[in-house]
Amino acid sequence: MERYSRQMLYNKIGVEGQRLIASRTVLIVGTGALGSLSGELLARAGVGKLILIDRDYVEYSNLQRQTLYTEKDADEKKPKVIAAKERLLEIRPDLEIDAHIAHCDGPLLEDLAEEADLLLDGTDNFDTRLLINDVAYKYGKPWVYAACVEASYSSCGFVPGATPCYRCLVPVLPTTTLTCDTAGIIAPAVQMAVAEQVTTALKILTEQYEAPFYMRIGNVWDMDHMKYRIDGMKEPSCETCGEAPTYPALDMKADVAMRLCGRDTVQVMDDRITEAAVDHAVGRLGTKVNRTPYFQEFHYDGYRFVCFRNGRLLIHGLDEMNKAKTLVNQLFG
Known part of the structure; x- marks a missing residue:
């Protein structure tokens, strides 16, 4: 355990926390800027298995912020999950990785989520986050949201039975139609989003994620960092976590x-x-x-x-x- 000795010295982790981390499987949906970095941090932290899903391949425009990838990956237009798997195994040869070059739809996510202890959001779109949310709550799996664009970031952890779900928070989430491809992004915003996301993940994996629960948002350029409590935001009529859930995102058919x-x-x-x-x-x-x-x-x-x-x-x-x-x-x- 020498590899994780400094992490185990931290009193919130310790020997028992490291044992728990090593026994866990984490499913990461999207291995772009967010997912590739969160995957690297969890691999270095000693997580037992990663399941990766992504439909895209590495391009030169990714390299400014997607630190897991290289020019060789972009030259070869290598699928991101394959490039991620290769690099992560160089970092930790004992890590078990299940990689899927695929569009993330309901049937695939439901199938893969059954094995996972935790789901991480590495996506860039609202519809897929609603799908992650519905699958997580249907199967009782915690998940951690993260997003970033320009210099801003946000992150929040959701635990079925303990927190309101993502759908409950939609009316109060930061609303923007901006994307990295239209408005740009700086790498520190990615790293701040992932720092929040992976810290929450480690709390969940070591069974220490407890109330009060917060959504965290900020802007690294303006040095603004805020949080607000989400404990009381659960909607009784919510279609995902309410009294009669229907999980509507799972009924959505993917467009041709x-x-x-x-x-x-x-x-x-x-x-x-x-x-x-x-x-x-x-x-x-x-x-x-x-x-x-x-x-x-x-x-x-x-x-x-x-x-x-x-x-x-x-x-x-x-x-x-x-x-x-x-x-x-x-x-x-």
């Missing part, structure tokens, strides 16, 4: 086409998009294809297509979903 938050990119999910179908399409068009172990990449009609092995593709340079569906039909119809 959806815009990625803040980017000129549309994701399309279609069973016709197979490796063989892509080879046939690019062969018919006489288009060059770039192959990686994880996807095929080619250009068509002025757009860049990245086709994964599971019937999912990203069309870069496009923000119209109907146009995306038309392009897919032209290629694979």
Whole structure:
């Protein structure tokens, strides 16, 4: 246990706290700026297993704040969960990691959440957070929210049976349509969000997360840091944690086409998009294809297509979903 000796010297952790951390499994949804850093901190803290979900790959614009990744990962357009797994195993070869290159939908999250002791939010969109919230409360799993944009950050832990849920807090959460891709972000905002998130995670993993409970928000540029109590915010009629929960986010069907938050990119999910179908399409068009172990990449009609092995593709340079569906039909119809 020499590796964790300094952490164990901290009187809130100790030998028993370290034992608890080592026995835990944490599911991280999204391995971008938030999820990659929280994964690294938990790996270094000695967590037993990480389950990672992310649908994207490493790009150069990520490297300013996503400290787990390198230029080599961006050159190879390596899926983030694969790059994260490789780097985390370099840091801690004994760490168990289950990596999923996938869009996070209800069935996948429900399946993976059953094994987890804790869920961490590494996403950048409201709908996925509602999905995490519903899965967490349906299965009685704690989860920790985090968000950041520009120089601001926020974080909060949610525990079924002890705290109100994320849906209860939606009316009082910081409201913004800004994203990192439209408004930018500085790395210290990411690190502050993750510092709050992982500290809360360690409290939960060592069974020390107790009332009063707080939402924490701040702006690192202005040096403003605040917290407000959430204990009394539970709504009896809440569809997730109220008297008759229905977990509505789990009933939402994923759209065939959806815009990625803040980017000129549309994701399309279609069973016709197979490796063989892509080879046939690019062969018919006489288009060059770039192959990686994880996807095929080619250009068509002025757009860049990245086709994964599971019937999912990203069309870069496009923000119209109907146009995306038309392009897919032209290629694979």
